Amino acid sequence: MNDNTMNIVPQEKAKYSRLQSRKIQRGIFIGLMLSVGLIQFAIFWLYVNFDSILMAFRLSTKEGIVWTFDNFRRFFHEFSIPEYELALALKNTLLLFLVGTIIGLPASLLFAYYLYKKILFAKFFRVIFFLPSIISAAVLVGLFKYIFAVHGPVNEILAAIKGAPVSIEWITDENYSMKTILFYVFWTGFGSNIVLFTGAIHRIPHDILEYAKIDGVSMTRELIQIIVPLIWPTLSTLLVFATAGLFTNSGPILLFTEGKFKTMTIGYFIFDQVQSNQYYYPAAIGLVFTAIGFPLVLIVKWLLGKVLDDVEY
Numbered sequence: 635m636n637d638n639t640m641n642i643v644p645q646e647k648a649k650y651s652r653l654q655s656r657k658i659q660r661g662i663f664i665g666l667m668l669s670v671g672l673i674q675f676a677i678f679w680l681y682v683n684f685d686s687i688l689m690a691f692r693l694s695t696k697e698g699i700v701w702t703f704d705n706f707r708r709f710f711h712e713f714s715i716p717e718y719e720l721a722l723a724l725k726n727t728l729l730l731f732l733v734g735t736i737i738g739l740p741a742s743l744l745f746a747y748y749l750y751k752k753i754l755f756a757k758f759f760r761v762i763f764f765l766p767s768i769i770s771a772a773v774l775v776g777l778f779k780y781i782f783a784v785h786g787p788v789n790e791i792l793a794a795i796k797g798a799p800v801s802i803e804w805i806t807d808e809n810y811s812m813k814t815i816l817f818y819v820f821w822t823g824f825g826s827n828i829v830l831f832t833g834a835i836h837r838i839p840h841d842i843l844e845y846a847k848i849d850g851v852s853m854t855r856e857l858i859q860i861i862v863p864l865i866w867p868t869l870s871t872l873l874v875f876a877t878a879g880l881f882t883n884s885g886p887i888l889l890f891t892e893g894k895f896k897t898m899t900i901g902y903f904i905f906d907q908v909q910s911n912q913y914y915y916p917a918a919i920g921l922v923f924t925a926i927g928f929p930l931v932l933i934v935k936w937l938l939g940k941v942l943d944d945v946e947y
Contacts, residue, residue: 689917705918720919723898726812730885730899733816735876738823743869745824746831747857767825775889778818779805811895819885830872834865863942870938877934881923 693702712718745763749756766774782788782804793800804814838861846856862869884901891897893906900923907916 686917687921689914690921691918692914694914705915706922708915709918709922719893719898719903720900722896723900723903726885726896726898727881727883727900729812729816730819730883731876731880734819734823734883734885735873738820739827739869739872739876741820742824742827743831743862744857746828746835747853747861749828750832750835751853763824763828765825766822767829771886772889774822775818775886779890782814805890806895808896811891812897815885815887815890815897818890822886827872830868831865834868835861838864866942870935870941873938874931874935878927878931880930881927 690705691701691703692699693704709720713720713724715721745759749760769777780786784801784803788804789800789802792802802810804810842860842864843856846860851860882901884899884905887893887897887899887902888905893899893902898906900919904916904919907913907919
């Protein structure tokens with residue numbers, strides 16, 4: 635065996651050792667980077683949610699903390715009585731979902747298509763619909779309250795039309811408060827949705843829409859038969875996300891009424907209970923609606939997948 639052959643073995647060993655060292659260093663680096671997310675997940679999601687599940691079966695008594703199903707019994711008892719806030723809170727929560735998602739998403743899609751086609755006043759409406767996304771929620775609610783105040787512009791306009799004084803309390807009257815908030819939710823929901831829909835429409839190859847135009851396809855057919863199927867992944871994703879947040883969406887109740895004037899929602903009810911240092915009962919309510927919401931999200935996702943197939947282009 636010559637000297638060159640004898641030198642190859644140590645060189646190969648050294649090279650292999652360096653490769654192994656780099657692999658170990660790379661593994662340590664990846665592990666450290668992943669550990670940050672894993673620790674956060676373990677503490678702020680796994681531990682918190684596991685502890686909240688345990689809280690649902692606890693009750694504070696004079697003798698101390700006891701394990702019981704009383705929180706769930708209380709929930710179903712209060713839920714069955716219309717005079718209690720829970721039944722009203724569920725009704726208002728479903729109304730928020732109806733206005734913000736079932737009505738709001740199709741309306742946002744229509745206006746996004748309107749802006750995309752650059753029809754008359756498109757730039758003006760773009761500014762109007764994007765304002766809620768630009769202005770702080772606290773400022774926007776304050777402005778909204780001023781507009782709908784007893785002596786605000788809305789009542790003044792109605793008085794001018796009617797020819798008599800109008801003093802409707804849009805925010806503090808139980809007959810109008812929730813309706814006013816629903817209108818606010820409908821309007822402020824346009825901003826982000828229109829951004830997403832507009833972006834999805836602009837991704838559609840221009841040739842497809844050009845062919846449709848040459849074939850004489852009307853705007854209505856273009857929207858329903860071309861635009862909607864091609865942006866279906868975006869639309870279905872928004873619907874799934876909205877369904878997932880169905881029972882946790884409290885709406886702008888804190889900034890408007892703090893749950894007064896029959897505007898309570900499930901999300902704000904839980905928040906209000908926790909603010910009052912009540913943890914066990916809200917945990918039980920959250921667990922019940924999680925048990926309802928989780929399969930509901932899976933069903934909605936399955937149904938949306940059956941309506942149209944995702945299109946890639």
